[in-house]
Amino acid sequence: MAVSTILKAVKQAIWVGWKVETNWADPLVFAIYYLIRPLAGLLIVGFIYLIGSGATGVFNPNYFAFMFIGNSFFIYVVQIMTTMGMLIHDDRSHYEVLKHIYLAPSSLWWYILGRALNGVMNASISLLLTLGFGVAIFQGLLHQQIPINWFGVNFPVLALSLVLGMICFVALGFLLCGINIMTSRVQFMLSEYVSGILYLFGGVVFLPEILPSWGQAISNALPITYFLRTIRFAFLNQAGSAFQTDLLYLAVTTLATILVGVGAFKIAMYKARKDGLIDRKEEY
Amino acid sequence: MLDNLVLNLRVAYARLWVRVKGGNREPEWLVAEMFIPVLTLSAYVFMYRMLHAPPEFTGFVVIGGTMIAFWVNVLWNMSAQFYWEKETGNLEIYLVAPISRMAILLGMALGGFVNTTLRAVAILAAGILIFQVPFSLSEPVTALLMFFLTIVALYALGMLFASLFLLYGREAWHTANLFQEPVYFLSGSYFPTSSLPFFLQLLASFIPLTFGLDGIRQVVILNKGIADVWLNVLVLVVFIFVLLPLSKVALNYMENLGKKEGRLTLRWQ
Numbered sequence: 295m296a297v298s299t300i301l302k303a304v305k306q307a308i309w310v311g312w313k314v315e316t317n318w319a320d321p322l323v324f325a326i327y328y329l330i331r332p333l334a335g336l337l338i339v340g341f342i343y344l345i346g347s348g349a350t351g352v353f354n355p356n357y358f359a360f361m362f363i364g365n366s367f368f369i370y371v372v373q374i375m376t377t378m379g380m381l382i383h384d385d386r387s388h389y390e391v392l393k394h395i396y397l398a399p400s401s402l403w404w405y406i407l408g409r410a411l412n413g414v415m416n417a418s419i420s421l422l423l424t425l426g427f428g429v430a431i432f433q434g435l436l437h438q439q440i441p442i443n444w445f446g447v448n449f450p451v452l453a454l455s456l457v458l459g460m461i462c463f464v465a466l467g468f469l470l471c472g473i474n475i476m477t478s479r480v481q482f483m484l485s486e487y488v489s490g491i492l493y494l495f496g497g498v499v500f501l502p503e504i505l506p507s508w509g510q511a512i513s514n515a516l517p518i519t520y521f522l523r524t525i526r527f528a529f530l531n532q533a534g535s536a537f538q539t540d541l542l543y544l545a546v547t548t549l550a551t552i553l554v555g556v557g558a559f560k561i562a563m564y565k566a567r568k569d570g571l572i573d574r575k576e577e578y
Numbered sequence: 579m580l581d582n583l584v585l586n587l588r589v590a591y592a593r594l595w596v597r598v599k600g601g602n603r604e605p606e607w608l609v610a611e612m613f614i615p616v617l618t619l620s621a622y623v624f625m626y627r628m629l630h631a632p633p634e635f636t637g638f639v640v641i642g643g644t645m646i647a648f649w650v651n652v653l654w655n656m657s658a659q660f661y662w663e664k665e666t667g668n669l670e671i672y673l674v675a676p677i678s679r680m681a682i683l684l685g686m687a688l689g690g691f692v693n694t695t696l697r698a699v700a701i702l703a704a705g706i707l708i709f710q711v712p713f714s715l716s717e718p719v720t721a722l723l724m725f726f727l728t729i730v731a732l733y734a735l736g737m738l739f740a741s742l743f744l745l746y747g748r749e750a751w752h753t754a755n756l757f758q759e760p761v762y763f764l765s766g767s768y769f770p771t772s773s774l775p776f777f778l779q780l781l782a783s784f785i786p787l788t789f790g791l792d793g794i795r796q797v798v799i800l801n802k803g804i805a806d807v808w809l810n811v812l813v814l815v816v817f818i819f820v821l822l823p824l825s826k827v828a829l830n831y832m833e834n835l836g837k838k839e840g841r842l843t844l845r846w847q
């Protein structure tokens with residue numbers, strides 16, 4: 295397939311995704327919607343920190359920054375998993391367009407990739423809004439010191455981590471699409487399972503070192519752990535942090551996720567075509 | 579009059595039966611609804627442990643995580659249910675039947691309560707067993723009273739929200755989505771709301787779950803009694819007496835508006 299055809303398919307899918315996500319609201323309402331949920335999540339962990347620290351009388355601003363960055367960047371996981379976890383169900387059963395997309399000259403792969411990129415775009419909007427309002431609320435209103443030098447962010451490391459992380463999460467999303475095409479009625483729980491497991495074991499709001507040894511082993515195998523470590527390195531500039539090693543682990547675990555996610559999706563599509571599942575309609 | 583009551587009780591029972599049967603026939607759903615909340619709850623427990631917070635905070639998280647199961651049920655299986663019914667074509671059948679909409683909602687609420695209680699008990703048990711929560715309960719009747727008042731107030735709120743879905747589609751869907759985490763935060767699902775700034779406490783006071791959670795925690799974890807939580811009981815009773823009639827008025831209003839605007843059977847909106 296020509297590169298221009300692929301790019302066109304991806305562009306159209308991004309546009310469709312944007313329209314599906316936003317056409318129920320005006321831009322301001324949409325922005326509020328994309329701010330409130332992640333901000334509420336950040337406020338929950340922020341207040342857990344403030345109240346938990348208040349109970350012991352020990353405030354550790356470095357831990358607050360650790361948790362602030364981790365929880366904020368976890369938005370990418372939630373958004374991509376939700377978008378890609380619901381995509382097959384929505385297009386196949388709800389809007390009944392999956393069979394038309396499958397029949398189109400372009401591949402379903404590029405359509406799904408475009409929808410995933412729309413999820414990345416929406417997550418980026420959420421992230422920027424959440425970081426801005428998070429700093430305003432905690433530092434401005436609640437006078438909680440956040441030891442982040444916003445002008446000293448290591449942008450090359452941040453960009454590299456983001457690129458690898460997005461590739462990894464989108465590959466994980468392809469795995470969800472593969473499972474969804476073979477099954478029905480699991481779409482809601484799948485994305486929540488993945489997000490929940492990554493949230494608990496990925497070192498999002500606490501150091502994985504306090505998990506039991508089996509939990510630490512799971513944490514060490516997850517790309518999110520290394521993604522957040524490199525992101526934190528970019529923001530917090532922790533001296534002595536082995537970010538090169540983390541970046542290498544992120545690349546390796548991303549590669550493994552691509553192999554599993556894309557491989558599973560390929561097998562699922564082959565079986566779905568063979569078993570007549572592409573236009574299977576349930577629930578609606 | 580009596581015939582009408584019997585009819586509507588049968589409607590409620592029928593809707594309850596469908597809810598209980600439908601909610602428990604798929605084991606993967608059952609497992610997911612017990613397991614997924616434990617993941618988030620565990621993350622917050624580990625956060626408190628990292629901060630070396632006193633053990634009662636673990637209890638706060640476990641109780642909050644358990645009660646959240648009811649809020650999620652109210653939001654998605656009560657409020658948003660009319661959205662599903664509209665999409666599957668059931669809503670018009672409900673509306674033309676000679677029955678009360680409140681009876682359908684009552685059946686949904688009772689069925690949802692039965693299902694969610696099964697899941698909540700599992701979440702609570704997992705929380706207690708995994709994290710060794712230090713419970714200290716001397717007035718179990720007060721704890722049960724607080725629990726049931728909270729549940730009734732929550733489902734009454736769900737009935738009120740359900741009216742929105744008669745008229746709106748995705749807007750209401752996104753609104754339900756929007757109410758999930760902000761309510762976790764404001765109601766103090768993972769921390770005591772007494773530590774929130776005043777204006778946030780004021781906002782939180784519009785949510786029945788805030789008073790319910792606070793009361794249950796005081797009785798179950800801090801070993802307090804009815805003398806300490808009578809205000810919570812009173813507020814929950816007020817919530818129930820305000821929300822139930824309000825939901826009936828809202829249902830009638832939204833149904834009439836939906837008829838006028840031709841949106842009651844509109845799918846994919």
